[in-house]
Amino acid sequence: MKVNFKVVLLLAGFVSLQTTAVLAQKFGYTNSAAILVEMPATKSADAQLKTLQEQLTKELKDKETEFNAKVQEYLQAADTGTLTPKQMQDQEAALTAEQQNLQKLQNDAMVKIQNKRDQLYSPILEKVQLAIDAVGKEKGYDIIFDVAALNVILFANESEDVTALIKAKL
Template identity: 30%
Template sequence: MLRHLLLAASFLLAVGVLPAQKYGHLNFGNLLATIPGTEAAEAELSAYNDELVEEGERMVAALRARVAEIEAMVEDLPPVELDKYRAEIEQGRREIAAYEQEVGQKLEARRRELLGPLVAEARAAVQTVARENGYELVFDTSQFNTVLFARESDDLMELVRKQLGL
């Protein structure tokens, strides 16, 4: 019994001696928006997106025009020719679908290229502030529903902005 009491007392002492963990939070998206260069990168990304969409719209318009041509001839076509044109139209649809996927990949690659250095700079500043101020964990509050519970924490936005010289 005495052994259990000593064990419990030593556990309580050990827990009492542990340093309190410090948690912080900031909205990383808002931080990124304040970094010089982000607005220009977003504008360039938007222009690139518009170019890609325009190309996709040209592809769709060309396919629609071809479908209209084929529909005008459909009455006079033998079944073998009709099957050939159906395959041609289906190939055009597949190419458009593949292009849509390619657009997403191209946009993501350009986003990483344009915003990657800015994100890296912001992350480095967050890490520096967290280390210098003894934070164990920093939550990104820009992501909806990523933290279901957290004890009160400090907003590090101003400290990180200061670290970035903003």
């Protein structure tokens, strides 16, 4: 019986220590989206991405217009009967290849935009993360939540909002 009592007493001590450790943690929160929106580097990155997207969109529209003109030309020639079956087959194959090339160009443009976005935003996000880390260490926070990413914090004391402190670090 003494052994069981000692085990229970020991377990109660561990549970008590665990509870105290959890209660002693300091939590904060921030809104990284609000921070990013106000950063000049983000505005510059957005402008560069918009320019690239407009340029690629124009190039794709020009190629699409050329392709549509070739399709119309082929359809008119096919309707008038001026093409031999071999010529029709060759032109259909060429149009199919051009359509596939156009699709590849669209996919490549999307990848190019995503790569540029990653290239531009990577240093910005790293800078914000370093500021979050610095505030967390300086103010003794164990965890800082991002309400922009999680959006699951149902209540938080405004005194634990570290967004202004993070902005000051940037």
